[in-house]
Amino acid sequence: MKVIRFKTEGILNSFRIPLFKTYHRTFLAPTKTNIIGMITNIMGKSERWYYETLNENQIKVSVVINNIEGKTKDLWAYKTYKNKNDGRSIIRRDRLYKAIYTIYLLIESEELFKEILNALKFPKGIPSLGLDDEIIKISEIEDRIQMNLNKSEYINSVFMDKKYSYNVIIENQDKFVEFPIANETPLSFKVEFSKEGFRKSRQAIDNFKQVEYLNCMIELKNVTSYTDRENRMVFY
Numbered sequence: 001m002k003v004i005r006f007k008t009e010g011i012l013n014s015f016r017i018p019l020f021k022t023y024h025r026t027f028l029a030p031t032k033t034n035i036i037g038m039i040t041n042i043m044g045k046s047e048r049w050y051y052e053t054l055n056e057n058q059i060k061v062s063v064v065i066n067n068i069e070g071k072t073k074d075l076w077a078y079k080t081y082k083n084k085n086d087g088r089s090i091i092r093r094d095r096l097y098k099a100i101y102t103i104y105l106l107i108e109s110e111e112l113f114k115e116i117l118n119a120l121k122f123p124k125g126i127p128s129l130g131l132d133d134e135i136i137k138i139s140e141i142e143d144r145i146q147m148n149l150n151k152s153e154y155i156n157s158v159f160m161d162k163k164y165s166y167n168v169i170i171e172n173q174d175k176f177v178e179f180p181i182a183n184e185t186p187l188s189f190k191v192e193f194s195k196e197g198f199r200k201s202r203q204a205i206d207n208f209k210q211v212e213y214l215n216c217m218i219e220l221k222n223v224t225s226y227t228d229r230e231n232r233m234v235f236y
Contacts, residue, residue, distance in 0.1 A: 001106060001147045001226075002106070002107050002108065002110070002113050003104055003105065003106050003107075003143075003145045003147050003228075004104070004105040004107065004113070004116060004117055004120065004141070004142070004143050004145070005102065005103070005104050005105075005140075005141075005142045005143075005145050005228065006102075006103055006120055006138055006139065006140060006141040006142070007066070007100060007101065007102050007103070007138070007139050007140045008030075008100070008101050008103060008127075008129065008136045008137065008138055008139075009098070009099070009100045009101075009136060009137045009139070010096075010098075010099055010129070010134060010135065010136040010137070011097070011098060012072070012074075012095045012096070012097060012134065013026075013030075013095065013096050013099050013129060013130060013134050013136070014026045014093050014094060014095050014096065014130055014131075014134065015027040015029070015030050015031060015034055015129065015130060016093075016130075017183045017184075017185075018184065018185065018186075018204070019183075019184065021091075022091055023091065023092050023093075024076070024091055024092070024093040024094060025094050025183075026093070026094040026095070026096060027183060027185070027210060027212060028065060028068065028096070028099075028178060028181070028212040028213075028214065029063045029065050029101060029158050029210070029212045030063060030101065030103075030129040030130075031185045031210060032054070032061050032185070032187055032236065033054065033185065033186065033187075034129045034130060035061050035063070035103060035105075035129065036050060036053060036054050036059060036061075037050060037129075038127060038128060038129050038136075039053075039059070039105075039116055039119065040053070041123075041125040041126070041127075041128065042119045042120065042123035042124060042125050042127055043115060043116065043119040043124060043125075044119075044124035044125060046197070047199055048193060048197060048199075051189055051191045051199075054187070054188055054189065055188045055189065055191075057188075058107070058108070058109065058112060059105055059106070059107055059112075059116075060105070060106040060107075060235040060236060061103065061104065061105060061106070061235065061236065062103070062104040062106070062157045062158070062233040062234060062235045062236070063101055063102070063103055063104075063157060063158040064101065064102040064103075064104075064156055064157045064158070064231045064233065065099070065100075065101060065158070065212060065213070065214050066100040066101060066102055067098065067099065067100040068096050068097070068098070068099045068100075068178075068214060069097050069098040069099075070096075070097040070098070071094060071095065071096060071097065072094075072095045072097055073092055073093065073094055073095060074092070074093055074095055075090050075091070075092055075093075076090065076091050076092075076093050077089070077090050078090075078091070102230075102231060104145075104157075104228075104231075104233060104235070106235050113143075117141070117143050120138055120141050121141060123138070145228050146228060146229075147226045147227070147228055148226065148227055148228075149224070149225075149226060149227075150225040150226050150227040150232045150233075152232070153219050153220055153221050153223075153225075154169065154217050154218065154219055154220075154232055155217065155218050155220050155225050155232040155233060155234055156217050156218070156231055156232055156233070157225075157231060157232065157233035157234055158210060158211065158212045158234075159210075159211050159218070159220065159223075159234040159236065160187070160208040160209065160210060160211070160234075160236045161182050161208065161209040161210075161211045162208060164220060164221070164222075164223060165221060166180070166211075166218050166219060166220045166221070167218070167219040168180060168213070168216055168217075168218060168219075169216060169217040169218070169219055170215075170216045171215075171216070171217060172215065175215040176214070176215060177213075177214065177215045177216050178212075178213050178214035178215065178216075179213060179216070180211050180212070180213040180216075180218065181211070181212060181213070182209035182210065182211045183209060183210055184207050184208070184209050184210075185207065185208065185209075185210045186204035186205065186206060186207050187206045187207075187208060187236070188204075188205055188206045189202050189203060189204055189205060190202070190203040190205055191203075208236075217232075220234070
């Protein structure tokens with residue numbers, strides 16, 4: 001298995017749950033679309049490349065939430081096409097304070113593997129898992145990861161709920177625990193581009209629920225998982 005492992009850390013980050021529009025609730029961890037979007041940006045690739053890579057599942061991901069020090073909210077002003085309120089509107093957003101993640105990328109193509117590894121070390125664009133002002137720090141990049149099948153049924157990574165049954169295991173009762181919460185997110189899109197290369201339409205398909213949690217483990221039965229001796233993870 002060709003796997004890249006790295007850590008990301010931000011001061012304030014937000015990963016909007018699609019179903020919430022007037023009030024932007026956030027996932028606890030970046031979605032696959034967030035991660036592929038960041039990779040597209042630091043590689044200097046096009047929007048078409050982003051959708052092709054996502055839809056063809058050229059990169060599988062796994063995310064472990066290492067730390068979230070707290071949550072806050074802010075107000076975000078944005079322009080609208082309406083003249084009401086001078087063409088501006090304001091929404092409230094959830095924000096994660098000092099969130100740290102370990103991200104794994106499973107890449108079959110040797111050429112793509114080398115391209116992404118180089119981009120993580122020498123990014124061509126600003127590293128961000130969301131909006132441009134939500135800059136992240138990328139560190140501890142490793143490309144020689146020994147992955148083995150996880151012989152236990154316990155994991156500590158985010159996973160996609162495909163009607164799995166699972167149990168929650170709390171190892172340290174002295175830490176604050178975020179129990180598993182599931183919110184729907186797309187893993188691919190039906191997209192149409194113009195001859196000039198501009199996106200004309202987009203429709204989310206392959207929607208699954210992203211299950212995320214903090215300071216606990218999950219007993220996930222009958223699902224293939226892996227370990228690098230630091231984490232136990234599921235790729236999606």
